[in-house]
Amino acid sequence: MPQQVPQGEPDLAGVRNFRDVGGLPTVDGRRVRYGRLFRSGHLAHATAGDAAFLSSLGLHTIFDFRNSADQKLDGLDVELVGVHNVNIPLTDPADGTEFWRMVRDGDLDQLRSILADGKGAARMSASYRSIVLDRTAEHRRVLHALAEESLPALMHCAAGKDRAGLSIAVSLLAVGVEREAIEADYLKSNDPHRRYQVRRSDPTPGGTSPEVLELLAPLFDARAVYLETAFTTMEETWGSVDRYLTDGLGLTDETLERLRSRLVED
Secondary structure, three states, rough: OOOOOOOOOOOOOOOOOOOEEEOEEEEEOEEEHHHHHHOOHHHHHHHHEEHHHHOOOOOOOOEEEEOOOHHHHHOOOOOOOEEEEEEEEOOOHHHHHHHHHHHHHHHHHHHHHHHOOOHHHHHHHHHHHHHHHHHHHHHHHHHHHHHHHHOOOEEEOOOOHHHHHHHHHHHHHHHOOHHHHHHHHHHHHOOOOOOOOOOOOOOOOOOHHHHHHHHHHHHOOOOOOHHHHHHHHHHHHHHHHHHHHHHHHHOOOOHHHHHHHHHEOO
């Protein structure tokens, strides 16, 4: 049965998990502008039709948060005329190589030892915590760019779920979007037509058995607890989300106001 795409959402052939975050509500009763900030999985497999649609968005910048291991696996993004492609890795290439080797080549015993009994979910939560703590310079660069000249922008990683999801969440926090709305948008990455298509080197039934897929699921699920780990890390480390934005990311009141004026309806 073909996977259903929500009404009004583009049916892209080679790009998964695409969406406009416009319309999300802010705590002061306003909404994020449509056509300003988009998110997706990687663009390496975009078809000519996909590229034409993306070109029609009037994008200024595409932020690619993949590392070199991700890019080696899936390829570089398509280049769109007049659009700036900016690569800002949010994880280390060595980690990416190890991750994809486990996903594609790990046998059942190895996957059990690494991912079973909650270890897979714990691994993901630790990754979110690490990105918040160790990638403040990268997120500072992104948010300052959005406040200056980089909109409309599209943010993506490999699946468009974790690194892009967290960067979108940080951007939305900065403009005052309600926490519940950020989580709801994040969880949309679980929709069947959005999920990253996992490729395994072992094509036999054992290599893609229900147990193997269940062990890998925490790595490719969007789970509220992962995002909550990021928010909790901000609060525990800086005292509050607001302090994370100002002290951690170096966003002044002027920069935050400029960002909000660009991203939020009057």
